[in-house]
Amino acid sequence: MISLTRNKKSALSRHGDSFLGSGHSEMIRQFTPNWFAMTMGTGILFLILLAVPVEIPARRQIAMTIWAVDSTLFCCFAGLFAARFIRFPQTIAPLLDHPVQSMFLGTIPMGLVPIVNGLAIFGPRLFGPTALEAAHLLWWLDAGLALLVACLVPYRMFTKQQHSLEQVTAIWLLPLVAPEVTASSAGVLAPHLPVAAAQLMVATGYILWAISVPLAFSILTIVFLRLALHKLPHRDMAASSWLTLGPIGTGSLGMLVLGQAAPTLFAGTPLAQAAIAARDFGLVVGVLLWGVGIWWLLIATVLTVRYQREGMTFNLGWWGFTFPIGVYASATLTLYRLTAFAPFAVFGTVLALALLGFWLVVVTRTVNGMLRGHLFHAPCLQQPKAA
Template identity: 50%
Template sequence: MSLKPFANKELKKIIRNFTPNWFTVNMGTGISFLTLFNIRADLFPGELLLGQVIWFVDIFFFVLFSFLFIYRMILFPDTIKPMLQHPVQSMFLGAIPMALVPVLEGFAIFGPSFLGEQAINIALFLWWIDVILAVGVGWLLPYLMSTTQEKHKLENMTAVWLLPIVASEVTASAGGVLAPYFSGETAKTIIIVSYVLWTFSVPLAFSILVILFLRLATHKLPHRAMATTSWLPLGPLGTGSLGMLLLGSATKATYIGIYISQISDFLASFGFITGLLLWGYGLWWYVMAWLFTIKYFNEGLPFNMGWWGFTFPVGVFTAATFQLWRVTDYTIFEILGLIFSFQLIIFWILVFTKTLKGMWSGYLFQAPCLSKETGLPKPLEDCNKVNN
């Protein structure tokens, strides 16, 4: 199929086929600028300026995608039910709150240079919105999976199941970033809510990883259209590790002079131990993901929106690695963090470029839930095919 200019595509057709997996663009782009912020300035002198530029780009795309997604639900309400009933596309609703996290963290990190202290309040406001979204999808999707969605079989299962679950712990890690910017009851509330959000996600994510390993052992690797899901387990493990490390430090600094201060030292130590253990588990999945990916590439791996799975999971695992370096001062964590950062930036440039090409031609605007066929994996393959 010949490429057609994006400008010539019918806008209503694009809106009708706009899917929540587009928010993975924000996830990958957002974690990229946050990773640049983690690199020492003496190693990368332009990291602050470049991070700010990418943050603005991320905000632009988040606003654009939010507008298109909301407009789709208003103009085409008949597409909402098929989207919610689709066993794969519905999972990407979890990408929406995760996409908002880098944006709000950017307001806390970069915002004061442009908006003053008001940027911190904006970050907190967006964080509470994110809490509602993360908890909402974290309850809604498992409920739909258990009641009305079909086609959920062990042989069809992939790590995509993690997406609505992981959203809560991503929000929890953002709470660990924001809490030090506040004091008093505000900081304490952020920390308590974040710990609860962490438990909403990580234990359930562990159970999904167990099922995923069973599925891989009994039914082998999924279809190549879902190849990048091999990287998704790094998401809950990297974010879970990062969340415990950040919340442990924030708790020790916030709870002083009251009862809970007696256990704040324990929570800081517990955060480090838990974070290190989750990081180690993530390292195992990191190597396995590379082995699976090399096998897929040898067999031929066409581009689809799932390629954004190469970015965000690696990014949060990188962030956890850098946080372990700050806590321990072990050079090995800094070296590994830099290696992971290099991988992330290379993947982001590659995927971002291909995505822009797909947006311009219009072939990426195809909603799996609107396919005439409803079985798996056929419509999944059809809706993710590309013309290189």
């Protein structure tokens, strides 16, 4: 065992040397979709910075800077991922058939959503009205990609991959939650678009929400059963405890923002009354889903403390500490904006501070691992060891 560990460390060291040196082919071949979780966590940070109800000097400028960095990261990661598929097409099937790595394909459309939202928020002042047109097109691209991942990954699960109840973790949520993340973006973008385009986007957002949320809750049920029967996953999967909060927070946020957008967009149409009902229904559902999230938040916190005592080794999965708590904070702050109920503001601010703390820890360790090259490692490409 010691020999195997040393060999692995030696291989990672050579990998890091390759990354820092002139040869980057292996780094490209080993690039995984896990990296897009970094753009998810960084993207939700600038959105929460804009939403938190406290005075922050140069708030918009800081948020814009984070958005620009996040957009640059996403473009770099997209280029590396495309390069892997172009230069090493033989790695496509192993990725799709891997029971863990394939799940992270869902991080690609989810990582794009904050960038699209930021383009609608900052783009008109920076680039003019064409920014909204670009955001509109990117949203539809994201919607198509989210739907593709939500169908493709389960199809491979049903036909190719090997799974057992004991191995189930909350990462099963990643490909299925992507459509509802896109749906929540529809409510943000719609007020900036022409009426006809906005109506179609909001209607599509509701469909994406309906595709995603019921499936996500079925996975939450399976995760609960797995935990009861087989206890906690290995500490390397510690961050997966927080992924359960993602579909709950995004589901709540989606109902809130879509419901707020609908009445104005559909006023004077046969759907006017339904749109008003959707606004009220969205608020009720948003509060109920937020309440469901309280339990999962408490459980994730307790489990993280337990894992911390056992000793956790950093990996890219730690980005799972950021986006879920970020979307739950976003739902909380949106509830405050709609209800003016002060406890939502206080709790949302506390969640925002927790997000900032998690992000600072994870981004520091990620940058360190990136420079050393230790994080460029694709488990789906590892050869099985001989008996």
